[in-house]
Amino acid sequence: MTQATDRELIPEPQNPLGLDGIEFIEFATSRPQALGGVLETFGFRPIARHRSREVELYRQGTMNVIVNAQAADVPRTVVPTERPVISAFALRVRDAQAAYRRALELGAWEIPVRALAMEINIPAIHGVGESLIYFVDRYDEFSIYDVDFRPIPTVYPHPPAIAGMHFFGIVQYVGPDRTADWTAFYSQLMGFTPLPNQVRFGIMPSGLLLESPCRKFFLQLIEPEEAARFAQAEEHLQRIGLGAPDVPAAVAELEKRGVEFLATERVHSSERGALTKPLPGGMMFELVKSQPRSAGAP
Amino acid sequence: MIFHDFGMTTASLAGSLETKLAAVRGAGFSQVMIAAADVVAHPGGTAAGVRAVRASGLEVTGLEALRDFEGLDGQLHAYKVDVAKAMLEICADLGGRLLLVEASTSKHASADAAVIARDLGKLALLAVPLDIRIAFKGQPWSRTARDFRQAADHVLRVNLPNLGVAVDAFDVLASGVPLDDVDILDPDQTFLVQISDYMWQQIRSAEEQRATATHFRVFPGEGAHSEALSQFIARLDTIGYVGNYSFDVYNDDFLQMPPETVAMRARRAAVWLAETVLRRALPVPNIERLRAASRA
Secondary structure: OOHHHHOOOOOOOOOOOOOOOEEEEEEEOOOHHHHHHHHHHOOOEEEEEEOOOOEEEEEEOOEEEEEEOOOOOOOOOOOOOOOOEEEEEEEEOOOHHHHHHHHHHHOOOEOOOOOOOOOOOOOEEEOOOOOEEEEEOOOOOOOHHHHHEEEOOOOOOOOOOHHHOEEEEEEEEOOOOOHHHHHHHHHHHHOOEEOOOOOOOOOOOOOEEEEOOOOOOEEEEEOOOHHHOOOOOOOEEEEEEEEEOOHHHHHHHHHHOOOOEOEOOOOEOOOOEEEEOOOOOOOOEEEEEOOOOOOOOO | OOOOOEEEEHHHOOOOHHHHHHHHHHOOOOEEEEEHHHHHOOOOOHHHHHHHHHHOOOEEEEEEEEEOOOOOOHHHHHHHHHHHHHHHHHHHHHOOOEEEEEOOOOOOOOOOHHHHHHHHHHHHHHHOOOOOEEEEEOOOOOOOOOOHHHHHHHHHHHOOOOEEEEEEHHHHHHOOOOHHHHHHOOHHHEEEEEEOEEOOOOOOOHHHHHHHHHHEEEOOOOOOOHHHHHHHHHHHHHHOOOOEEEEOOOEOOHHHOOHHHHHHHHHHHHHHHHHHHOOOOOOOOOHHHHHHHHHO
């Protein structure tokens, strides 16, 4: 490299954290078995339990879902109640500590370290509402679950995904006129890019889509509709979007397992996507037509 | 009410927090700027201060003021980030959506625009999850931004949606910023306008300006610059400013007077500005929303 190129302005890398998809999504609830039942109808299997906390790991295919029944004792984090809420998501990154330090440097709120002895400390920052964003870098040779979790005996740890389902994204409800703020948050701290308004996935038309720099998943920011703009509403992670290469096939498979989908004039299953009826506890899942992106794909 | 986008600060009033809030409300205001010291110095503790504000029924214009934040390095920077986070949390607890940040006067502060942008950007991102906007205000004796023009330059450089400027009428009255320069303001990134007047015709030195700003301000309509102040407000209205006006009156005499009396003077100022300067004859509900919609 010549001196001249050394002096060139190096643009900010498009994927500053080396983001590589979602490692897990965490729900908090005081009724973990009820939620577990719902997850199982979607094809998730309980495969491991945390060694010291009331926390379980569910999995299908590439998707890990954590069910957490224990409060973190950290201000502005979820205290589990009967109604399950999405309390965190974990991002796979190149170097978790580096990602964490960079986020703090740029203006993220740190979560105090709370790992116990012999447990991996997963660095985390505050996200929307009471939710957390974790940074995980051990997902290749061995995983965070190998240390902190004890496998449930006799259960196969890698249950296949139903109809090729994979994490597509997370829907975040934001306050009126707050889309720009949150877009700045995710783009500055993590390198997300807003998609043009005409790019649409699934059947739910509203909101702004932010694409992860690894192009493996999306965050969708949705503001309240006109009539609800002046009502008080907490910002939160509202639902998970599950990608499926063939949505009608996935819908059929899930219906066989007892999942019901909305079939109103405005919202109904199609090639593009589907939305479940509210599940026990008020949760919803959305299906979106999508091919899984393999690891390392651009 | 024709002046519901006007408010005053608890810093103008004597007495306990509850007394101040009651005086503001009693004078007919629907919003109040909260001086952080009034909350944290509450005899019952910060939580009791927060409860008092919430119980007052007044909308919180914002929390003031984070000072000497930007331009520091190392330990000093880390310390100020902690201060900022504490203020952001108090602001959120109060139900406030704006933190006023006064440009640094610290001798340790760098005047390097890149460093200032880095710090203001960090502050704005810290404020995002709490739904708080950062209003950056220049001060004539600051090392980083002397008036709203310089503050706006820094804000523009950072370019984050929840970072904007606070404009102090004092800039135009005492520092001699030309009225035409109001036109450089982006109304969408102007988050707060603070207004006050003072008695002197002329300010002779920087020291006198600072002393005047911090001890001898009076309410609009009571001072020597009513005409200039009127033009300033009218100009802000012309460029499409639809945010709040807060009386930013620091006056030692007012702290020796009953808060009810001072709050009534503020009300008189609000009525004068609304009726005479902004020519609002009729009370129109939701006027900002209507005006924002008509601009869009």
